[in-house]
């Protein structure tokens with residue numbers, strides 16, 4: 001406390017407070033200070049203060065540099081140890097400023113009544129000044145925090161969130177306003193729910209809010225939060241993001257991978273129609289999940305792990321499918337995530353389960369890396385069109401001219417990132433779209449009519465046709481509006497004190513944008529809860545992060561790096577299925593009975609599996625021409 005109060009008059013800035021508390025809480029830091037010699041009695045308060053200030057600022061500067069580099073917590077810790085001596089001196093000096101101040105006061109008292117020396121007068125002035133500054137920082141620095149519901153001691157508002165937090169937060173914003181402040185365990189969190197506030201977070205203040213919180217689950221499951229999506233904002237994050245956007249997700253690479261998308265889609269249509277033969281119900285969730293996972297793993301490391309009738313399913317397919325199922329079924333909600341001081345108890349054994357899962361996943365990622373390193377030490381030539389994402393990362397690792405080294409763990413974290421980020425989102429979006437179409441047969445009919453008019457019935461739809469299918473694309477936007485699969489985006493975190501909507505948001509606050517609430521706001525959207533793609537026809541509203549009323553991929557620095565790929569995957573996938581398949585609800589179920597209940601996991605999905613009757617829509621020779629055996 002003394003450290004923090006003194007800190008405030010040495011350098012009064014939010015981020016510094018965060019660094020200071022990290023340092024103050026470090027055990028080695030405090031131990032170090034005890035080993036240092038006592039201050040000289042002759043050292044004046046002035047001398048002590050200026051020395052402390054110099055050393056203290058050097059330390060803060062170094063700490064800031066680490067933050068800017070985007071180092072994870074363990075990387076920051078190890079670098080901090082090397083600056084241990086500066087840190088310990090600072091604490092030692094802080095302790096002794098108190099001592100010097102006490103001595104000055106005693107001097108002042110003993111000087112009273114006798115001749116006051118110049119030194120005593122100056123010291124008295126400083127003591128008064130320091131006292132005033134401390135008082136100001138304690139009393140005068142009242143923050144204007146956003147409103148919010150009353151929370152419970154310790155747990156804050158965690159108990160209110162339920163199984164679909166975005167819905168609870170929408171209800172709270174209707175009661176308390178478009179910006180609310182909550183505590184999730186020990187973490188203060190601000191949630192905004194209007195386009196204007198979203199713009200402030202993701203555009204105006206983007207620079208200060210582009211970091212991510214440190215997740216306890218990410219420490220275990222994402223190699224100490226080393227994935228692009230979880231890394232703190234800084235140089236290392238920038239480097240990984242650049243590799244992803246230029247090497248993996250550039251327009252050219254997406255175009256080159258069109259063949260993979262087409263082949264996998266045709267396999268899926270074949271599979272769906274074969275399963276639906278004789279009026280059998282088809283598990284659409286399973287088919288679309290397998291589709292996107294095959295597209296993703298082929299695109300990133302040339303393997304496919306799903307497909308019952310095909311021979312090119314890779315070795316270890318069962319292990320991969322099990323892994324995906326376990327990740328999907330694991331709850332990342334555990335007490336240690338919100339109360340780090342309870343972590344050692346591992347209540348419910350969740351942490352133990354996560355460690356087992358992390359080990360299982362690591363074995364799989366290690367095998368992918370091994371298969372990309374030829375036994376004779378040769379590699380796929382740089383700039384070859386056959387290079388996949390893992391090849392690109394390994395080439396980067398070998399190139400020692402780069403500013404940062406990419407470790408194997410970092411590559412594994414990136415493989416996991418692309419698998420989770422691309423598959424769970426794209427398949428869930430397609431399933432939501434199909435469920436809405438089954439609830440709205442008029443929209444389904446219009447979308448299929450457009451396909452027949454533009455593509456006809458003598459060939460199957462191609463990715464190049466999408467530009468000429470405005471209704472289908474409007475239908476996809478409407479799906480994103482009502483069913484954003486990451487409705488709160490990923491949490492952002494402020495790294496300095498900022499203002500949002502006129503409220504003070506102290507450094508270290510987690511900030512979320514409720515795109516679900518924005519998408520359903522009746523003051524923005526007419527008949528907000530109806531599924532009406534027509535609202536986007538002739539409208540300039542897009543999903544590319546420029547229109548803050550529609551943000552399925554976020555906006556700004558942390559916007560989804562794969563949004564182009566995600567969008568084309570969803571549009572092309574839906575177009576192909578709608579064009580090739582006649583879709584019917586199970587007998588006895590009417591459109592209004594289609595259940596739209598939601599559950600939150602890696603992304604927001606339907607609670608019920610979408611089961612449909614499916615039959616061919618096109619003449620048999622068209623499927624044969626496209627290489628499908630129907």
Ligand code: HEM
Nearest residue numbers: 229421422425426486489490552553554558560561562566
């Ligand atoms: C329909 C499909 C997709 C949707 C709806 C979606 C949505 C999102 C959203 C909302 C975010 C968080 C933005 C924020 O925090 O402000 C995000 C981040 C991310 N997405 Fe996607 N995404 C999709 C597909 C993909 C694909 C195909 C990839 C490809 C690899 C991908 C990779 C990522 C990554 C790496 C991040 C983290 C970016 C960062 O923190 O810098 N996503 N996505």
